[in-house]
Amino acid sequence: MSVGPPVLRLEVEATDGPARAGVVHTPRGSFLTPVFMPVGTRGTIRAIGVDDLERLGAPVVLANTYHLMLRPGDDTVAALGGLHGFMDWSGHVLTDSGGYQVFSLGPKVTDEGAEFRSTYDGSRHTLTPESAVAIQQRLGADIQMVLDVCPSLPAPLEVVRAAVDRTAAWAARARAAHLPARLDGRTGQALFGIVQGGVDVALRRESAERTVALGFDGFGIGGLSVGEERAEMLPALAAALALLPPDQPRYLMGVGDPVSMVEAIALGVDMFDCVLPTRLARHGTILTAAGRINLRNQRFATDPEPLDPDCACPVCARWSRGYLRHLLQVQEVSAQRFCTIHNLHWLLRLVERTRTAIVAGELAALRTEVASHWR
Amino acid sequence: MSVGPPVLRLEVEATDGPARAGVVHTPRGSFLTPVFMPVGTRGTIRAIGVDDLERLGAPVVLANTYHLMLRPGDDTVAALGGLHGFMDWSGHVLTDSGGYQVFSLGPKVTDEGAEFRSTYDGSRHTLTPESAVAIQQRLGADIQMVLDVCPSLPAPLEVVRAAVDRTAAWAARARAAHLPARLDGRTGQALFGIVQGGVDVALRRESAERTVALGFDGFGIGGLSVGEERAEMLPALAAALALLPPDQPRYLMGVGDPVSMVEAIALGVDMFDCVLPTRLARHGTILTAAGRINLRNQRFATDPEPLDPDCACPVCARWSRGYLRHLLQVQEVSAQRFCTIHNLHWLLRLVERTRTAIVAGELAALRTEVASHWR
Numbered sequence: 001m002s003v004g005p006p007v008l009r010l011e012v013e014a015t016d017g018p019a020r021a022g023v024v025h026t027p028r029g030s031f032l033t034p035v036f037m038p039v040g041t042r043g044t045i046r047a048i049g050v051d052d053l054e055r056l057g058a059p060v061v062l063a064n065t066y067h068l069m070l071r072p073g074d075d076t077v078a079a080l081g082g083l084h085g086f087m088d089w090s091g092h093v094l095t096d097s098g099g100y101q102v103f104s105l106g107p108k109v110t111d112e113g114a115e116f117r118s119t120y121d122g123s124r125h126t127l128t129p130e131s132a133v134a135i136q137q138r139l140g141a142d143i144q145m146v147l148d149v150c151p152s153l154p155a156p157l158e159v160v161r162a163a164v165d166r167t168a169a170w171a172a173r174a175r176a177a178h179l180p181a182r183l184d185g186r187t188g189q190a191l192f193g194i195v196q197g198g199v200d201v202a203l204r205r206e207s208a209e210r211t212v213a214l215g216f217d218g219f220g221i222g223g224l225s226v227g228e229e230r231a232e233m234l235p236a237l238a239a240a241l242a243l244l245p246p247d248q249p250r251y252l253m254g255v256g257d258p259v260s261m262v263e264a265i266a267l268g269v270d271m272f273d274c275v276l277p278t279r280l281a282r283h284g285t286i287l288t289a290a291g292r293i294n295l296r297n298q299r300f301a302t303d304p305e306p307l308d309p310d311c312a313c314p315v316c317a318r319w320s321r322g323y324l325r326h327l328l329q330v331q332e333v334s335a336q337r338f339c340t341i342h343n344l345h346w347l348l349r350l351v352e353r354t355r356t357a358i359v360a361g362e363l364a365a366l367r368t369e370v371a372s373h374w375r
Numbered sequence: 376m377s378v379g380p381p382v383l384r385l386e387v388e389a390t391d392g393p394a395r396a397g398v399v400h401t402p403r404g405s406f407l408t409p410v411f412m413p414v415g416t417r418g419t420i421r422a423i424g425v426d427d428l429e430r431l432g433a434p435v436v437l438a439n440t441y442h443l444m445l446r447p448g449d450d451t452v453a454a455l456g457g458l459h460g461f462m463d464w465s466g467h468v469l470t471d472s473g474g475y476q477v478f479s480l481g482p483k484v485t486d487e488g489a490e491f492r493s494t495y496d497g498s499r500h501t502l503t504p505e506s507a508v509a510i511q512q513r514l515g516a517d518i519q520m521v522l523d524v525c526p527s528l529p530a531p532l533e534v535v536r537a538a539v540d541r542t543a544a545w546a547a548r549a550r551a552a553h554l555p556a557r558l559d560g561r562t563g564q565a566l567f568g569i570v571q572g573g574v575d576v577a578l579r580r581e582s583a584e585r586t587v588a589l590g591f592d593g594f595g596i597g598g599l600s601v602g603e604e605r606a607e608m609l610p611a612l613a614a615a616l617a618l619l620p621p622d623q624p625r626y627l628m629g630v631g632d633p634v635s636m637v638e639a640i641a642l643g644v645d646m647f648d649c650v651l652p653t654r655l656a657r658h659g660t661i662l663t664a665a666g667r668i669n670l671r672n673q674r675f676a677t678d679p680e681p682l683d684p685d686c687a688c689p690v691c692a693r694w695s696r697g698y699l700r701h702l703l704q705v706q707e708v709s710a711q712r713f714c715t716i717h718n719l720h721w722l723l724r725l726v727e728r729t730r731t732a733i734v735a736g737e738l739a740a741l742r743t744e745v746a747s748h749w750r
Contacts, residue, residue: 042705043698049709051689072676072701079677080697088693301447302454314426318463322455323418326447330417333708334424 001215001245003175004182008143008190008217010249010270014359018241018268021358024249027188028092028142031059033249033270034358036256036351037094038344039278042067043077043087045344046278047336050089055314056344059091062273065098065135070118070125074138082140094273095141097132097174097194099148100222100254109149111169129173137178137187145220146174148194153227160198163223167196168210175214190217192251198223199232201239208243218249221269225255234263241268258287258350258374262367265354277347281339284328287346291373295339300325313345376590376620378550379557383518383565383592385624385645389734393616393643396733399624402563403467403517406434408624408645409733411631411726412469413719414653417442418452418462420719421653422711425464430689431719434466437648440473440510445493445500449513457515469648470516472507472549472569474523475597475629484524486544504548512553512562520595521549523569528602535573538598542571543585550589565592567626573598574607576614583618593624596644600630609638616643633662633725633749637742640729652722656714659703662721666748670714675700688720 002008007027014021022033037060038045038053045053045061053061063083068074080086083093099114107116113128127135129147136144147170149163171193181187193216197203211219221240224233237252244250249270255261256274264272277287284295288308293300295307306316307324315324315338327335350370357366377383382402389396397408412435413420413428420428420436428436438458443449455461458468474489482491488503502510504522511519522545524538546568556562568591572578586594596615599608612627619625624645630636631649639647652662659670663683668675670682681691682699690699690713702710725745732741 042701042707044702044707044709047708049712050693067705071705072697076677076697076701080679080695086695086698086701088698302451304455318425320455320461322447322451323461323463326417326451326461327419330442330446332417332419333422333711334419336708337424337712 002217003191003215004179005185006217007182007188008249010218010247012247016358016361016363017266019266019354019358019363020268020270021355022249022270024270026092026142026190031092032355034265034351034354035060035271036261036347037062037271037273039064039273039275040087042071043083045340047282047333047340050087052337052341053089054091056341056348058344058348060094060271061089061091062094062096063139063141064101065095065132065139066101068139069098069135070120074135078138078140082138084140092143093141094143095136095139095145096253097136097145097147098127099132100150102127103150111166113147129170130177133174133177133191137181137189141189143190143192143218144178145192146171146194146216148196148222150196150223150226151198153198153223155198157200160196160200160203163196163198164203164207164210167194167207168214171211171214171216175216192216192218192220194220194222194253195240195244196223197236197240199228199236201235204236204239205243208240212244216248218251219244220251220253222253224252225260230260230263233260234267237264237269238267256347258347258370261351262354262370265351265358266363266367272351277343278340281343282336284325284335284339286339287343289373295321295325295328307339307342308346311342311346312349313342315339315342377592378566378590379554380560381592382557382563383624385593385622387622391733391736391738392641394641394729394733394738395643395645396730397624397645399645401467401517401565406467407730409640409726409729410435410646411636411722412437412646412648414439414648414650415462417446418458420715422657422708422715423719425462427712427716428464429466431716431723433719433723435469435646436464436466437469437471438514438516439476440470440507440514441476443514444473444510445495449510453513453515457513459515467518468516469518470511470514470520471628472511472520472522473502474507475525477502478525486541488522504545505552508549508552508566512556512564516564518565518567518593519553520567521546521569521591523571523597525571525598525601526573528573528598530573532575535571535575535578538571538573539578539582539585542569542582543589546586546589546591550591567591567593567595569595569597569628570615570619571598572611572615574603574611576610579611579614580618583615587619591623593626594619595626595628597628599627600635605635605638608635609642612639612644613642631722633722633745636726637729637745640726640733641738641742647726652718653715656718657711659700659710659714661714662718664748670696670700670703682714682717683721686717686721687724688717690714690717690720
């Protein structure tokens with residue numbers, strides 16, 4: 001059940017067990033799933049440009065409501081054409097609600113919302129379920145997320161339970177705030193609910209049921225990959241997925257390590273975002289078919305090989321590890337750009353391979369391959 | 376008179392007074408003059424990649440011997456294919472001799488050479504006319520420069536006189552060190568001599584005569600734009616140019632402000648390099664047809680216009696001042712990249728326009744136009 005008139009549709013093209021290969025259709029166009037969405041925190045992927053992102057063929061970019069509402073401000077973004085006009089980006093954009101960043105600042109939280117101080121200038125701001133919807137509407141993303149409560153793990157059961165309750169109450173308010181613009185056709189934006197519940201299987205089930213009962217265009221699974229082990233994460237994820245409608249997209253928030261992504265895809269997840277590939281890149285940690293390498297290592301100083309000999313990215317096509325290590329060592333920012341392009345290409349390609357594997361009914365072999373090179 | 380068998384040839388296609396529109400032919404290919412050469416200090420233009428530089432159509436890039444001999448080391452560059460292989464750059468490369476940077480460190484200078492400490496790790500190094508030739512040979516540039524002595528201005532006459540004498544003595548040694556590889560065909564590199572003499576017209580003439588008498592493939596005019604007024608610089612420049620062979624290229628080192636470049640082109644200069652457009656870009660100072668603008672200014676926060684409405688660069692084609700200012704304000708390195716691309720495009724295009732004006736016999740009108748918008 002979507003929020004008002006449908007604006008987003010998932011077409012499942014193939015399955016391999018619970019894993020799905022799909023296409024998401026929106027008023028902007030369509031994108032294939034499973035999909036990895038690079039994180040464009042401040043209206044750009046850090047260290048690269050929209051031109052680079054286009055060449056990478058990434059279909060969806062995530063932008064951070066918290067950062068953009070403070071700098072340059074959602075009104076400024078709206079004045080410059082919303083995120084698509086501002087960035088000159090014709091692909092899809094998903095905005096988070098700002099909750100994740102706000103909760104990391106230790107805000108004052110009431111039933112009404114969360115009050116916090118800006119990390120830019122110390123000014124006071126309040127984010128409520130309603131204002132998060134309004135801000136994301138001004139930012140103009142194709143998909144917006146409800147404001148949720150995301151505790152760090154491990155957390156006492158009563159903290160996780162309170163987060164589930166407040167997340168459900170806020171989800172209902174976000175949906176009510178979003179509904180009028182949908183009913184009168186003022187927006188083509190989709191709104192996703194978020195499932196919380198920590199690593200407690202019963203709470204995950206309850207949160208999934210309550211979120212589904214409200215009705216959304218898709219579902220985020222939040223509050224995972226926030227300190228727990230993968231062995232704790234996957235059962236909680238599976239419990240939530242089992243109760244989500246099969247004909248709507250499922251988005252595992254903030255997860256981007258290769259093993260977790262492939263395992264989550266095997267459980268039926270369609271969408272991912274994570275700062276991991278871009279953050280690692282800026283520090284010279286490179287994703288390759290054989291696992292991570294640290295490009296700062298002296299042994300790469302005169303290495304004529306590309307970052308990953310099996311990679312078809314534009315950086316691996318041209319430059320040696322020796323050259324890229326040099327740029328990194330002398331702190332040329334182009335090193336950050338080139339490593340970011342490579343890591344994103346690598347992860348986007350891995351997710352494309354999971355899709356191909358699902359269509360071919362061969363996801364199990366890919367899971368084994370990834371598990372043999374990555375932890 | 377070149378150094379040994381000719382490897383570089385200037386074909387003058389048109390003149391407008393002393394100004395010349397030419398083509399420089401080398402074993403690598405050819406490039407049009409007047410030409411502005413972006414500074415690729417450490418084997419890359421700061422903030423952009425070789426891919427960006429190719430899209431800008433810059434035909435020649437300058438690389439800094441001082442930085443590259445220390446990081447990653449000329450042996451490492453040689454092992455990775457010389458600068459062309461290292462950077463994967465098929466255009467021309469000119470290397471400076473390292474002298475300019477070394478002299479800014481207050482080295483211990485003797486007739487033999489200059490001893491200095493690395494700014495990277497404090498280690499001791501010596502640069503001599505002979506070692507500068509050998510290092511540049513390993514770096515593999517198409518054009519190398521002799522080691523010269525470049526005093527800051529203002530300087531006492533005896534300091535400038537001593538610099539002229541030592542520059543001449545070192546030029547002879549550099550030429551002798553370079554000659555064997557030319558005579559037996561081991562290198563296609565060209566070697567340029569350098570004219571010193573401060574702002575003293577008589578010393579400029581003497582330095583030009585002595586450098587020309589030795590015989591080089593082209594001539595740098597060094598030691599200008601190092602603290603003096605433009606009104607002092609231009610007569611000294613003119614004095615040197617009058618004595619340089621008309622059929623060989625003249626390269627005014629380190630000058631890149633629009634007025635000085637256009638005035639120097641009018642006097643007969645063919646080549647320029649300068650960090651100005653790229654350094655300004657990284658701090659948000661933008662070159663436009665109407666003069667410089669400071670993109671950090673609040674008045675650009677919601678400005679939907681491109682950096683320069685008259686510019687055809689790939690940045691002006693897509694992004695607003697508002698978006699680029701935002702990237703700059705939140706310290707996204709892509710702001711540095713985009714501003715660098717614009718400023719380089721702008722300056723490369725200005726130099727192209729001087730060439731077109733020379734061919735049309737209309738350089739005077741362009742000088743007037745540039746002087747009306749720039750100081």
